[in-house]
Amino acid sequence: MPSQNVADILIEALPYIRQFAGSTIVVKYGGHAMVDEQLKMDFARDITLLKYIGINPVVVHGGGPQINEVMDRMGIKTQFVRGMRLTDAETMDVVEMVLGGKVNKSIVAQIAQAGGRAVGITGKDGGMVSARKMTIMKEGAGDAPPEIIDPGLVGEVTHVNPDILKTLTDRGFIPVVAPVGVGENGETYNINADVVACRIAAALGAFRLILLTDVDGVLDRDKKLIHSIDTGEVRRMISDESIVGGMIPKLEYALSALSGGVGKCHIINGTRRHSLLLELFTDQGIGTEVLL
Ligand SMILES: Nc1ncnc2c1ncn2[C@@H]1O[C@H](COP(=O)(O)OP(=O)(O)O)[C@@H](O)[C@H]1O
Ligand SMILES: CC(=O)N[C@@H](CCC(=O)OP(=O)(O)O)C(=O)O
Numbered sequence: 001m002p003s004q005n006v007a008d009i010l011i012e013a014l015p016y017i018r019q020f021a022g023s024t025i026v027v028k029y030g031g032h033a034m035v036d037e038q039l040k041m042d043f044a045r046d047i048t049l050l051k052y053i054g055i056n057p058v059v060v061h062g063g064g065p066q067i068n069e070v071m072d073r074m075g076i077k078t079q080f081v082r083g084m085r086l087t088d089a090e091t092m093d094v095v096e097m098v099l100g101g102k103v104n105k106s107i108v109a110q111i112a113q114a115g116g117r118a119v120g121i122t123g124k125d126g127g128m129v130s131a132r133k134m135t136i137m138k139e140g141a142g143d144a145p146p147e148i149i150d151p152g153l154v155g156e157v158t159h160v161n162p163d164i165l166k167t168l169t170d171r172g173f174i175p176v177v178a179p180v181g182v183g184e185n186g187e188t189y190n191i192n193a194d195v196v197a198c199r200i201a202a203a204l205g206a207f208r209l210i211l212l213t214d215v216d217g218v219l220d221r222d223k224k225l226i227h228s229i230d231t232g233e234v235r236r237m238i239s240d241e242s243i244v245g246g247m248i249p250k251l252e253y254a255l256s257a258l259s260g261g262v263g264k265c266h267i268i269n270g271t272r273r274h275s276l277l278l279e280l281f282t283d284q285g286i287g288t289e290v291l292l
C-alpha cells in the first residue's frame with residue numbers, strides 16, 4: 001500500500017518529475033470527490049505542487065451533487081439518463097450558476113490559498129468549447145427497440161479550441177474549467193464534465209488524463225477493483241449492466257481521448273488523500289488504467 005505522506009511520495013517521485021516536466025496533465029475533478037474542506041484543500045495543494053515542479057495541470061471540474069443540492073432547495077426535480085442530466089431552460093440556469101459560479105470560484109480560491117495562480121473559466125470563454133444538442137439512445141427493456149431521448153440543453157462537444165488554455169498555462173496560470181459550452185447560435189449547453197475533460201485532453205494532446213471520482217476505479221460485479229480495462233471489456237460491462245450511470249460516459253469518452261492522442265488515462269478515487277500524487281508518482285499507481 002503506497003504511503004499517503006506528501007514528503008514520502010515526493011522522494012519516490014523524483015524520476016517521474018524529470019519525465020513529466022513541461023507536460024500537460026488534465027485532471028477531471030468530479031463533484032463526488034469534493035467531499036469536505038480538508039480534502040478540497042489537499043486537492044488544491046496537489047495541483048499547485050504539480051505547477052511548481054514544472055508540470056502544466058489543467059483542471060476540469062464537475063459538480064453534479066452540488067447542482068442537485070441547489071435544485072432540491074429550489075424544489076426542482078432532476079432526472080438522469082445514461083449519466084446525463086435532463087436539462088430544461090430553468091435547470092440550465094441553475095447548472096451555469098452553480099458550476100460557473102460557486103464551484104468554479106471555490107476551486108480557484110483554494111488553489112490561490114495553496115500558493116497557485118488559478119483562472120476560472122467556462123467552456124464559453126475564449127470560444128473554447130463548441131457544442132450542439134445531444135440526443136441519447138436508451139436501450140429498450142427486453143426486446144423493446146431503443147428509445148431516443150431528447151435531453152433538452154445537454155450538449156455534445158463539436159470542437160475544442162485550446163488557445164485560451166495554452167495562453168494561460170504558458171503564462172504560469174492554472175486553468176480551472178467549468179463544463180458549460182456554447183452552441184452555433186450562442187445558446188448555452190450543459191455538458192457532462194467527463195466529456196469536456198476528455199475532449200480538452202485530446203485537444204491539448206495531454207500526456208496524462210486523470211479522472212477523480214468517488215470509487216477506487218472501475219469495479220467488477222463483486223466490487224473488486226479492475227486495474228486495467230480495454231474497449232472490449234468496457235463494451236461487455238456496459239451491455240451486461242455491470243457498468244452503469246456516470247461511469248458510462250467516463251469510460252466511453254476516456255477511450256475516445258486515448259484514440260485522440262492522450263498518452264494515458266486513469267480513473268482514481270479522489271476521496272482518498274493525495275490520490276493524484278499517488279497515481280502520478282508511484283510505481284504501483286492506483287485506480288483503473290483505461291486502455292484502447
Ligand atoms: N462498474 C462500476 N465501477 C465503479 N463505479 C461504477 C460502476 N458502475 C457505475 N458506477 C458508478 O459511477 C459513479 C461515478 O460516476 P459519477 O457519479 O459520474 O461520478 P463523478 O461525479 O465523480 O464523475 C460511482 O460512484 C458509481 O456509483
Ligand atoms: C449533462 C450533465 O449531466 N452535466 C452534468 C455537469 C456536471 C458534472 O458532470 O458533474 P460531475 O462530474 O460531478 O458528475 C450535470 O448536470 O450534473
